[in-house]
Amino acid sequence: MSDSESAPTLKPVNRPPRATSRDRVLGTLRHALDAAAFEELRRDVVASRLASHPRGPIPARGQLDRAGRLALFRDQATAAGATVEPLASLNAVPAAISAVLRAHNLPLQVRMGADPRLAALPWHAEPALEIGLGPSDGGDLAAVSFAFAAVAESGTLVLLSGPNNPTTLNFLPDTHIVVLAADDVVGDYETVWDALRAHYGPLVMPRNVNWITGPSRSADIEQRLVFGAHGPRRLHILVAG
Amino acid sequence: MAVRITSPAFKANARQALADAPLQTSMRNLEANFIGRRRAATERLPEFEALRDAARDIKDHTLAHLDLYLTAFEDKVVQAGGHVHWAATAEDARTIVLDICKRLGARTATKGKSMISEEIALNEHLEQNGVTPVETDLGEYIIQLRGEMPSHIIAPAVHLTREQVEADFRRVHTHLPKERNLDEAATMLAEARGILRERFLAADVGITGANFLIAETGTSVIVTNEGNGDLTQTLPKAHIVLASIEKVVPTLEDATTLLRVLARSATGQEQAVYTTFSTGPRRAADPDGPGEYHVVLLDNGRSRMLGTPFQPMLRCIRCGACFNHCPVYQRVGGHAYGWVYGGPMGAVLTPTLIGIHQAGHLPNASTFCGRCEEVCPMRIPLPKMMRHWRERQFEKSQMPLAERYALDAWAYFARRGWLYRPASRLGVALLRLLAFGRGRLRWLPFAGGWTSQRDLPAPAGTTFQAAWKQHVKARRRAAR
């Protein structure tokens, strides 16, 4: 276990009075697997797989140069129902947000977390834009998040929970605007896991890693696709740089 | 168990389903949509077959080390501040969930879609004990209004038409003015969204299933398109994950490989809209998220499948592709199967969970067309395992008597060629006589299973083997 700053505080192990159920299940499993006969070997195999986390087949489609990845990400996210807007730099984000809200006749209000990359943006250039900070209680029409990364292969955004980008912002407001640095668009999910391990230390995860591919939808009534089931109806991605 | 099991009445259920016009309309919808979408998605990805192999291998490896991966998972959950509860039986699982709800003083529990919840009949148990369960997946919400079980593992309300759903909404959402337009999927969804949004914000406990558990990190994964699972697990005080033991996979990479085949097989999407990896409760600095994180690991008979011919069934990732492609499911829908799991995967799994004496029809009601195995992302040999169940029934003499006698009589002749040939010639001549020179029979005694539905062609009058003998003789004469 890494002692990275984000590591959760260890709580006392709460092995409940259900040891019997645990023993019964594990006992049946170990008997069926003849586990005792190969104890050492099995433990080694498991430990080494957990430590080496080998990759499976990785689709060739995402293995492109930077421009190719950006184009594929745009195409895939668009196919999934998101809108993608390239921006010359992060400094263009506030104006782009105002424009999106205006285009959809929404009030110039957004909620966002404490992400320093968002805080550093030139919001003063958009004096009419009202910014609420912190998680959503369901009363917000639009939210802004900063993505940890994005995967070109399927047009998927990767967001991490925490004070910088509270999870409720991903789901409660009807319009979700996600800021993405063009350099963070990678070819495949595996690259994201490696980045996450580098960021948090091995084997530690934030409470939520959210893969988001397009806006919320349901096809539960006669398989008719309707957007905005419980999550946002609209997912707008600003790709900066 | 509280769940009503009607599997023994499969034949009657099926007959009823075939006569149910709205159901037949809905099932045609399913066929028209799911099959083509899956095919298109798999054809877009050249690596799809290689991913299927890898996916199968991951699960086989995990199952061979299941005890170790489960305890590794448990350790990681605990390290992240969560709790793991082992449930050997459905009853254990119900008790665990209710205890957590009671301790938190919970009055309502929102729920993401979970087949395990159906399997352990959790809703009834919570209701009886003063906790109101609120299904939040649109399909699950609809069937909860109707007091039904899901008819499909990923599309619970696939058996219903728009008109039926509208009628249910009008019946239950009595606050609605009559003139409110509810005849489109979009307006009905908006109505459900409005109602459920209040429930999400008011819920004390959120209960979800898990598509995968990741041993490496102590993470549970859910996959949804609506985002209901995320609101369910993020807003309340506690997040309870219901998962069966075979959901565990070793690493993030392994889960990723499985996720590459799951959505494509299920709905033909490149990836589901929301794939959420959850590890432990909210951290000290987190402004949102549940304060408690519990994982209930359910066995309920699965550990006994290891080391048996049914072990490959534990590879199943519940994508539903076998349902969508099954000619029997396409005609009779999920409720005919009489319990929680229908379709080909249910035909194999249900007998292990409720007993072959109750679910005996399920593995028999298959044409063995093999399309389920063809599309299964985990390459589960479903027809083969249905045949295993038939073998067990045969060994235990659980076959209907008439069938057993017919089979034994046929086998008696088929084993004895010297007797078979004259007997078959005689039978064929008789049949031909009964046809009175017409090409076919519309009715035949003891053959009602055939002639109730179709004409039976009359045989040519002699067997091929007899005719071939004459043919060879004639040829020899001609050659001389």
Next chain:
Amino acid sequence: MNSQTPAQPRVGLFVTCLVDLMRPRVGFAAAKLLEDAGCSVEVPRQTCCGQPAFNAGDRATARDLARQVIEAFEPYDYVVVPSGSCAGMMKTHYVELFDDAEWQARAGRFSARTFELTSFLVDVLKVERIQAIYEGTVTYHDGCAGLRELGIKDQPRKLLSHVVGLTLAEMADTEACCGFGGAFSVKYPEISAAIADRKTANIAATGAPMVVAGDLGCLMHIAGRMQREGRQVQARHVAEMLAGMGHEPAIGEPDRS
């Protein structure tokens, strides 16, 4: 095994019990096609491949019948079967039936020599032309076992394309099951018929006056259902069409031969 095809391959024809009892014409058609392609054809004594027992869960009977078939057909270079379903049983499932090494090996050798008819003609004999004329349109139903156990899809179509005058009109969802399923058709007759109805509707929608397939079981089921529905569509085994028997009585038509 047979890395090279012998000059005149000796073929043991397993006609299947349904052809033996119900439609000998298919057996003669198969024999003609094999002889035209240069094989010597023999018909050893036979009953059934054992599939009904296998699918009913009666492994012992299935094993006995498999032994019987393997023994009877061991002398031949090839075993040819005008049915994807029976060929699938013999080629892919016999090997699963035996626990002892000797019979496993014998079943393995048997499997390697066993072929469904159209697959044998195209894949083994490399037949490029056949002598048959049929002026008309037909549609083709893919039997499930042939399709999914043996990969038979292009072979019958390729052969039908050599029939002078014949046009193939593909039906929608041709890979969908017809609902026969052996004993399934009599154990769950209503479901079986409901599955057939989608198939017969797809057949009718092509406008072809004839449906052709490689399995007599499917054909009897499809033909019988269409006749019950009053549809004017004939049904014939693909071997009949390839052997130039397309004008002889179709399945379920009066046959004075």
